[in-house]
Amino acid sequence: MAFSLLVKNARTRFSGGKLLSIGIEGEKIAAVGENLPEGGAAQVIDAEGRLVTESFVNGHLHLCKVYTLEMVGQDALSSYHGGSMGGAMTAIEQASRVKDNYDEKWIIENVRKACRLAQKYGNTHIRAFADTDTKAKLEGVKALIKAREEFRDIVDLQVVAFPQDGVVRDPGAEDYIRKALELGADVVGGIPWIEYTDADMQEHIDRMFALAKEFNRDVSMLIDDAGDPGLRSLEMLAVKTLKEGWQGRVTAQHCRAMAMYREPYFRKILALLQKASIGLVSDPQTGPLHARVRDLYDSGVAVALGQDDIADAYYPFGRNNMLEVAFLAVHLLWMTTFSDMEIIYDLITTNAAKAMGIRGHVLEPGGNADLVVLNAGDVYHAIWEHEAPFRVIRKGKDVTLQ
Incomplete structure (x- = not known):
């Protein structure tokens, strides 16, 4: 399975501490799981254990x-x-x-x-x-x-x-x-x-x-x-x-x-x-x-x-x-x-x-590929520090402000 964008080593709010991969194809999330194939992905983001959530x-x-x-x-x-x-x-x-x-x-x-x-x-x-x-x-x-x-x-x-x-x-x-x-x-x-x-x-x-x-x-x-x-x-x-x-x-x-x-x-x-x-x-x-x-x-x-x-x-x-x-x-x-x-x-x-009537804003297969890779490993620290995300993904593309 080839992805247009793959986020690897990601924590999610409900992954129980496991590191997952999030495969994106076009503007949608195609797959979420452990050790998704990295080969063939047009772009790979290594979350390095950071929390990844909906934007x-x-x-x-x-x-x-x-x-x-x-x-x-x-x-x-x-x-x-x-x-x-x-x-x-x-x-x-x-x-x-x-x-x-x-x-x-x-x-x-x-x-x-x-x-x-x-x-x-x-x-x-x-x-x-x-x-x-x-x-x-x-x-x-x-x-x-x-x-x-x-x-x-x-x-x-x-x-x-x-x-x-x-x-x-x-x-x-x-x-x-x-x-x-x-x-x-x-x-x-x-x-x-x-x-x-x-x-x-x-x-x-x-x-x-x-x-x-x-x-x-x-x-x-x-x-x-x-x-x-x-x-x-x-x-x-x-x-x-x-x-x-x-x-x-x-x-x-x-x-x-x-x-x-x-x-x-x-x-x-x-x-x-x-x-x-x-x-x-x-x-x-x-x-x-x-x-x-x-x-x-x-x-x-x-x-x-x-x-x-x-x-x-x-x-x-x-x-x-x-x-x-x-x-x-x-x-x-x-x-x-x-x-x-x-x-x-x-x-x-x-x-x-x-x-707001926005459909599909959920981190799961079929959901919209609008995500943030935070500079924190959990919600508590994300709110405490309220820093800009490590990466911002919009419509399946990395749009992080450089």
Whole structure:
């Protein structure tokens, strides 16, 4: 058996300490086992006992805003990071100043920088949000679509047309979402909780679903991102998903108000999420509240972690390094045992792929040949050290940034 690429002397998360070989043919994993024939392989990578896993998946990144913190100032950080997150809406209004000068020409340079970091850190799939509204117009979307094509062999960018300032409260934003979909945006975004009334929140969701159905697109919405247990847009989203038959095609981001839910209401929401097959992406490092990640995972919800921001008005750090995000999440979620860390690792690999609707992201014969050879022998040390991988494999090719 000849392979286009063979990774030998590899540990996997489930190999019981044995060293295996991973044979790749084209863009797929052809075989996994001990002592696969090396002869005839076009390229051989010796993992030398390092851990080899599925590559990393970033379920949430505002890619059009990366590296804009110094352009917009720091007042939004104070508003967004207040202990109860009561100023989250104010922070969004403050952060929107960056869009006064939005231009594809400078946005694309920032996006390229972030995509090169994704390559360095083995982050091969990103759900990338682009503000698409009456301020940003289509400048961010155009930059992200351009980057999607430039980096298509290195990172899969799912471009989300995102009405950051609302739909009802920003008349005209819906038209820009439509134009973005016509340009080729992959996912319909939304942020219903930012509307002023429950009726407007429902209208926001209804309008975005209408576009999703018309263009046959998945849906990804920022939900209840404030310290208000009275917010109900997650429930609205789940009910709408069931009504429209969009199960498995919807992802909710943040859902921070969940941290304040009373237990009976949380259990109701959990049942709706399960029934609607909604994925949920949490970003605990970018705000003082977060969704109940462990409870969601234990209940079978496709929960994931996201980078969310890189040096923008909401978060001053970030390297598109999902092992770094995992390291922070271990502390913030108090998931510090070795078994907890295995779960955290799922949230940046296999579980994250499920949340984003990525099929075949699993290290087994027939799976996608999107892999990382880590500079560690196990998950514990990989998260602890959160170094760039030794090798990054995308679509069956070694794309390690030299």
